Amino acid sequence: MLCKRIIPCLDVMNGRTVKGVKFLDLKDAGDPVELAARYAIEGADELVFLDITATHEKRKTLAELASKVAQAINIPFTVGGGISSVDDALTLLYAGADKVSINSAAVRRPALINELAARFGCQCVVLAVDARQTEKGWEVYLNGGRIPTGIDLFEWVGEAVDRGAGEILFTSMDHDGTKGGFANEALAEMSQRFHVPLIASGGAGTKEHFVDVFKIGKADAALAAGIFHFGELSIPELKQYIYNQKIPVRIL
């Protein structure tokens, strides 16, 4: 039986892991490769690296990171942050990344999804989308949640899947950082409507939240950063708890 996945997310700036709350109060949290290796040993099913470096040096540092991670760890990983062309993705995938995640660049130029899927296959293309609930429904935001677009979340995800996105990484900005649980209602609707794997992000605070996001939110994977980095929840303890709730997870 296909297991539900637990995915720690590492924010990276200038080649170092940073910890912060909603991109604020960033603190150096050490070498991302060392942290990644520890998570892999503890039983993480996959890893996501998100480069939040603001400069044009990003491309080079991200490729170097992808190569170092691929050399050190034996589980799949995704890299994202500023990928806007086939060339950007090529550099990262050939450095050893398994998938690339695209966000704002895909909204600005949706054909990017088709180009990546045609070149590398759908399985390499993760569409990351940040959204917030309004009176009209769920609205897509760009640039790490700073720019509202007026675009409907479900319409955009549907278009992205049609264009070749092989996986969706949905972050609810309303839930992100709250530690109050995932956006299960929206996730369940998304999981039912679109037949590609769905990664839930935003809101993880307790073990129960992960059980809920799989049972109620129908997510295929759950992503979290803070609760793992700050040591509030250990991956082996979390996975054992989920397993005990009769949800299929990989136990080492």
Place this chain on the structure above:
Amino acid sequence: MNQVTIIDYGAGNLASVMFALKRMGIEPVLTSDPEVLIKAEKVIFPGVGHALAAMDALKAKGLDVVIPKLTCPVLGICLGMQLMCTHSQEGNVAGLGIFNEIVYQFEPNQKVPHMGWNTIFKLSDPLFAKIQEHSSVYFVHSYYVPVSKYTSAASYYGKAFSAALQKDNFYAVQFHPEKSGVIGEQILKNFISL
């Protein structure tokens, strides 16, 4: 220790396979030269991408002719395994014909790609020495090979399918041993000690 040769034809997971071997202390040879390949002691045939594009890349280098003739142990991974079959629905392309099987697309009544860790069972060849039944390995694929006489490990996604195939000196896995943690490393070790 035998020399391990990886077929270099532009497959997406080439770096990952190479790094996995290096972690095991093995320095693999990368080649797209049929002359080098025919003399190899162990061959890994990786693959991520589209079947049609991959077959074109193999043909361009004459690798489609040499791979079926290899007599040393050969391990196909993911798309590599699918290309070792007779035909793939992906791009409606003829494969290398090592395994007389057709590669089918997963029905869209479930999520595709089949992505993530899934269990393997009915393990029945030396590749799976020391591997327990129902161990989890990492899959990512949209096409599958049905269970057949060649099946040396099965998995289940809506239906049972071949997680591994074996015939004579040819071994193949649908999952990614290079991304399957310590279980995957053991499978690679088993292949290298064949």
